[in-house]
Amino acid sequence: MWLGVLYALGAxxxxxxxxxxxxxxxxxxPALQVVGRYLAFGLIALPLAWIDRRGLARLTRADWKDALxxxxxxxxxxxxxxxxxxxxxxxxxxxxxxxxxxxxxAIVSNLRNGDRDGRLPWSRLALPLLVIAVGIACVNxxxxxxxxxxADADTGRYIVGGVLGLGAVVCWTWYPIRNADWLREHPDRxxxxxxxxxxxxxxxxxxxxxxxxxxxxxxxxxxxxMPLGPRPAFFxxxxxxxxLLASWLGTLCWNQASQRLPTAMVxxxxxFETLAALSYAFILRDVWPEPxxxxxxxxxxxxxxxxxxxxxxxxx
Numbered sequence: 041m042w043l044g045v046l047y048a049l050g051a052x053x054x055x056x057x058x059x060x061x062x063x064x065x066x067x068x069x070p071a072l073q074v075v076g077r078y079l080a081f082g083l084i085a086l087p088l089a090w091i092d093r094r095g096l097a098r099l100t101r102a103d104w105k106d107a108l109x110x111x112x113x114x115x116x117x118x119x120x121x122x123x124x125x126x127x128x129x130x131x132x133x134x135x136x137x138x139x140x141x142x143x144x145x146a147i148v149s150n151l152r153n154g155d156r157d158g159r160l161p162w163s164r165l166a167l168p169l170l171v172i173a174v175g176i177a178c179v180n181x182x183x184x185x186x187x188x189x190x191a192d193a194d195t196g197r198y199i200v201g202g203v204l205g206l207g208a209v210v211c212w213t214w215y216p217i218r219n220a221d222w223l224r225e226h227p228d229r230x231x232x233x234x235x236x237x238x239x240x241x242x243x244x245x246x247x248x249x250x251x252x253x254x255x256x257x258x259x260x261x262x263x264x265x266m267p268l269g270p271r272p273a274f275f276x277x278x279x280x281x282x283x284l285l286a287s288w289l290g291t292l293c294w295n296q297a298s299q300r301l302p303t304a305m306v307x308x309x310x311x312f313e314t315l316a317a318l319s320y321a322f323i324l325r326d327v328w329p330e331p332x333x334x335x336x337x338x339x340x341x342x343x344x345x346x347x348x349x350x351x352x353x354x355x356x
Contacts, residue, residue: 044300052312054290070123080283082243095233114215121208129201132183137205139314168347175339231295
């Protein structure tokens with residue numbers, strides 16, 4: 041179990057990098073960041089596919105359909121919502137909305153997967169979930185106070201960013217549950233092969249998106265320099281780094297965790313992504329977190345430690 045927790049921690053540290061891109065590429069359209077990241081992910085998956093060709097050959101047409109759905113919703117749509125939310129509302133609000141995922145996924149998973157994974161007792165799960173929620177609220181309060189103090193804040197843009205952030209939450213409530221379902225239904229399959237399969241499924245979707253985006257910008261006489269924007273070398277390097285570290289290696293770590301832990305438990309460990317994203321945001325801001333923020337982070341960690349100690353109960 042603890043090996044699964046370590047894999048989830050690694051996934052969270054790597055996935056936290058996806059919050060950095062929109063902050064470093066503020067002048068780039070979110071759709072371009074999406075197709076750029078996942079074109080890079082798909083291209084990285086090609087040599088990996090040669091290495092895993094025997095495992096990939098075992099996948100059925102139904103498996104590839106599942107990989108395509110996971111790629112479309114958990115990769116492209118999720119990142120479009122997230123990057124759009126960050127550019128409109130800033131980093132803190134979307135980060136904290138994503139931070140609610142441990143609570144949302146744990147509740148949804150416990151309701152639908154109790155017979156298969158064992159049901160985590162609500163009486164013992166309630167307190168860790170409450171601690172996680174209070175920790176998220178503490179961090180969020182600090183960020184909201186800072187936003188209220190900004191006289192130039194655009195309330196309408198901020199609200200739109202919040203709605204887009206909720207869209208990202210919906211995508212990533214569905215993705216880890218469906219991904220874990222597939223992995224648990226196929227215990228003989230390699231998590232690495234499944235991560236590579238999702239990368240391959242992402243490539244045609246990203247290519248189609250890139251063509252549509254380029255064509256749309258050309259028709260609208262956009263002044264944005266396509267296809268790589270005003271900082272091509274930096275854009276390419278960042279997209280490749282996020283694709284390799286977050287998209288492929290992060291997914292691999294998460295798949296390893298999903299095969300070792302109950303879905304309700306692994307869902308709570310997405311809190312590591314929130315902690316990583318907040319840490320990276322403070323590093324970019326070059327400021328030290330306020331005391332209430334540090335208290336919130338401590339509560340998040342305490343809630344996770346308490347949650348992973350809860351053992352599932354099986355029917356009968």
